Amino acid sequence: MKAGVLQILHTDGSDAEKYFVPGGFALSHENSVTDITCPEAVPLDDLDVGSITSAFSEAKKSYDSAEDGSEAKAEAQIDMEVNRAMAAALGTTIA
Template sequence: VTKYFVSSGFAFIHANSIADIIAVEAVPLDRVDASLVQKGLAEFTQKLNSASTDLEKAEAQIGVDVHSALNSALTG
């Protein structure tokens, strides 16, 4: 069984039990470097804490959210 990290998307299950899965981005978890995820999370957390504009805050928050989700997928 291969586990994937899917950043976003949706699934639709038809009446005949066939599923359509639409993913914006998907990567096998065994291809994700946990140390780079931790590094990215730390960097985006620092950026979020020092952000001064709404745009900087939004971009940093997205980075924190994505890296947190990746980290949860790897550790969960």
């Protein structure tokens, strides 16, 4: 799975649960049950645009100052992409 919104639909008709996940794996079975493995899942209601924007800015600074081809640059790029995906999950765009 790519970073984004994971929505859990319940068969009893109750409201769907929405979480932001930074990535992971999903395996669907023949009986329509899906197993999901991800490093973390954060309820959308717990995300804060201000914190996401701040974290993105810090990641961008790290990216801009890191040496090309370095592990630090790759990690900063991942941080930027995850923060962009979190902002998009809340309907906000950051650049």
